[in-house]
Amino acid sequence: NPNVNAETLIQAVSRHSEVVLRHYLTEVHTLGGELSLCESLAGCSDALKLLAEQSGDTNLHRQDEPYRRALIGIYSRLAATLTVLTSTEALRHAVEPSEPYSRSEEFLQDLATIYESLVTHHGQSLTRPRLLPLIRAVEVFGFHMATTDLRQNSSMHEHVVAELLRGAGIESGYEHLEENSKIELLLILLGDARSLRSRHVSYSAQAEGELAIFEAAFDINQRFGSETIRHAIISHTESVSDLLEVLLIQKETGLMSGTLNRDGFAGLVVVPLFETIEDLRFAAPIIQAFYDLPGITDLIRRSGGEQDIMLGYSDSNKDGGFFTSNWELYKASTALAELFKDVPGITLRLFHGRGGTVGRGGGPSYQAILAQPAGTVNGQLRLTEQGEIIANKYGNPEIGAKNLETLVSAVLEATLLSSNQRIPQEFLAAAEVLSEQSMQAYRSLVYETAGFEDYFFEATPISEIAELNIGSRPASRKASRNIGDLRAIPWGFSWGQSRVNLPGWYGFGSAVEHLLKAGPKSNAALLKRMYREWPFLSTLLSNMDMVMAKANLALAKRYAELVQDKRLAKAVMSRIESEWEKTLSAFEIITGQKHRLESSPALAALITQRIPYLDPLNHLQIELIRRWREGQHDPRTQIGIHLSINGIAAALRNTG
Structure with missing residues (x-):
């Protein structure tokens, strides 16, 4: 989206953080009421006593309630964390906000102190209803709630690198270099600790905006935790240089520390997105060539040993049609899985860029996962849920939980059953x-x-x-x-x-x-x-x-x-x-x-039930479009067209 910039990214992450921190605050407040245990009767650990003493709670009525006092102190620190990270205020305070948590692990340690004290003093049953779920939530969501991906077209990354090289006086025509020359130059730059950027050089608004996004990502990971932004997706990946360019931009914005050959560490996983039929066919050779470069494999290992690769269902379908798209995705997945069998210490995770329509990879997720080639799931995968599908699958908590269970069970089943699968x-x-x-x-x-x-x-x-x-x-x-x-x-x-x-x-x-x-x-x-x-x-x-x-x-x-x-x-x-x-x-x-x-008689019945409502909407839409295109620009006509589009999409369901 051309309207997304560094400010948008910061706002999105802050909103995520606010949601999850307010959830923690509510749970901690409720726990304070539930764990009003008297020390003289229930007992507690020395670590819990210390946590209670550090809480700042001096209310005489609670001096013999160490768990409640400890939770009041935790609430106080969480409230301060909320203010620091999101510039918003907590709803209630028993004591003044104190020192904020610098990392979610500190909050988790305080909760663990409460848990261990309860378990060692015969209070394990008290941990199950709320404390353990809260601990699990913090382990999963941290202070960021959800990992946010960066995504940009490879041509934009090339443009940014070209400007940096021009400004540094290194190469004035980077865009026109042969691929091998690009790779050679990028490897030299990744091995050099010096920065290409200069405050004395003016860069285009596009380049400044893109660099600002990566700088914002660095700042966000420092503040909210390193898992907040983990992936930089490269749309239309067509060459090895597309991946190296993102590593270089990370180096220029602080996300990559060190150099390629000297203990370098990349903060973001570089995620190539192969979209067209031709790109899918070259996916494995491109990744093989990338990992064959000196220093790359060691860099990825030091940086977490993860390699996500995104496969595009939408553009490959538009490029080659329904069957060819699915077949090329199948072959690319197989080839990539085979490739990483020979890359020890690095785990491949395929990221399926599916949409709502079947033409964009939509359809029942369970069957889609089980249909993946043998050895390509291996206990994990990523996929996109888009458009109306999000509301359909996750708008209701119970339905959302069922859909997540379906995904988990499909991943487990595909992992356990596919190892012996041999296709004739x-x-x-x-x-x-x-x-x-x-x-x-x-x-x-x-x-x-x-x-x-x-x-x-x-x-x-x-x-x-x-x-x-x-x-x-x-x-x-x-x-x-x-x-x-x-x-x-x-x-x-x-x-x-x-x-x-x-x-x-x-x-x-x-x-x-x-x-x-x-x-x-x-x-x-x-x-x-x-x-x-x-x-x-x-x-x-x-x-x-x-x-x-x-x-x-x-x-x-x-x-x-x-x-x-x-x-x-x-x-x-x-x-x-x-x-x-x-x-x-x-x-x-x-x-x-x-x-x-x-x-599928049940699905057939559902579709049959919708037809009497769906078909008239199409007839109405045709007539309204005809009028609008003939110049009858009544605002009501346009509203009618938009309503018909919405109604047809709702009836078809597999859209987005």
């Missing part, structure tokens, strides 16, 4: 053919059909979606109609609104048709076996089934009527219909299911 070679070969043919069919429509951009912008509400005050980023990276510049989120969202759901199925039918022509009986049997025995394909087809159940090509034809060039509309729509029929046929051949969601 014929499955992999067939998937490769399906991927190649699927991508060919998809790109033929989206990128090679003359006028397709016009069709998309006129047959979907993409222009109206771009005007909505929703989302964290602009709809397009550039002011153009180029599909390549369009962000994947509005791309998928628009196809959902027009009920085509194209990113969730297009190309698969042509791919299966090609495979069956090469061997009708043998390949049909192979596909059926793959569906039965391979979670990758069964999960993929299950998600595709759901997407197609929510599609409605009759309504899609009505949206196509909004296209001014009727010949173009007919040409594109006929290709979509043809591929739709091929995909339905392919699905039936492989699964034996003639109707949508035969294997």
Whole structure:
């Protein structure tokens, strides 16, 4: 988001901290009332007595209540911590705020003192209702509540480094250097303790803003704890230099101490994000080349021994289509897991950049995790929950807890069961053919059909979606109609609104048709076996089934009527219909299911219940868009369009 800056980052972290500190304050205050134990009857440890004496509580009525006095002192320190970190005040004070905690570990130690005293004086049962959950909360949330990631496009990092080098008189044309020359120069700079920045040089607002974010991250980690900001995600990672540039920016802003070859320590994990089909194919070679560089492996080990790698579902889908995106993600995950088997002391954690729509990696998380390649989960993974999915899954505490339990159980199951999983070679070969043919069919429509951009912008509400005050980023990276510049989120969202759901199925039918022509009986049997025995394909087809159940090509034809060039509309729509029929046929051949969601009757019933409310919204939206585009700019028309977008998204659910 171009509007996010250092100030925004500080505000977000402060808000997180305030929420968790106020929770601690409430729990400590309540504990003070619950642990009003008399020392002469219950007893306490010497450490607890010392904590009580240091509390500043001199009230005569509480002198024989060491636990309560200790908790009053803890509350006082927490209140001071709240003020220092967030510039806000606690609600109640038994004594004046005292010295703030410098780290959450100090607070945890005080709670541990209370716990140990209770346990050694026969009060263990008193720790279970509130004290132990509070201790666990502090262990998990610290003073920051949630780890915040930094994320920026690799081109911006390159721009910042280029300005620093120009200002230092080292290299005036860094952007134009060959990749090997960039790597060589960056390694030299990472091994040099001297700073590139100079107060006598003026940098662009962009460069200053980006450096300010990294400086804010350094300050935040000093104040709130080193776990507050741990990852710097590099969007559109395409080369080794993209990773080295972020290390250099860390060095220039204090986040990296020492040098590459002299006990260097990087405060942030450099997280490459591989997004397009081509980038996914080069993910493992890029990471291998990065770790082959002198000093890099030792630096990562010293810095915590963690390597997160983010895989982009959205852009890879927009780039290569549904099946190819999933297959390339599968292969990239496998290759990366194999690579890190030979890098001792460093743990790989894959970060799945999934969205709400199936075209962006959405769908049931449990099945998605179990479908991951063997050896790629290993007890941990990261994934994104976006848009409306957050409210749907976590808006209610009970539902939120259930969803978290589902994620944990899936990770454990995938870790324990996948070690012996061996995928037959014929499955992999067939998937490769399906991927190649699927991508060919998809790109033929989206990128090679003359006028397709016009069709998309006129047959979907993409222009109206771009005007909505929703989302964290602009709809397009550039002011153009180029599909390549369009962000994947509005791309998928628009196809959902027009009920085509194209990113969730297009190309698969042509791919299966090609495979069956090469061997009708043998390949049909192979596909059926793959569906039965391979979670990758069964999960993929299950998600595709759901997407197609929510599609409605009759309504899609009505949206196509909004296209001014009727010949173009007919040409594109006929290709979509043809591929739709091929995909339905392919699905039936492989699964034996003639109707949508035969294997999920409960979900089928839910969707059927929504259709009477959903379809009229689409008809209404089409008419309102037609009026608006014809120049009838009544504010009520625009409000109606926005309400219809919201209603359709709510009914489809898998959006965001």
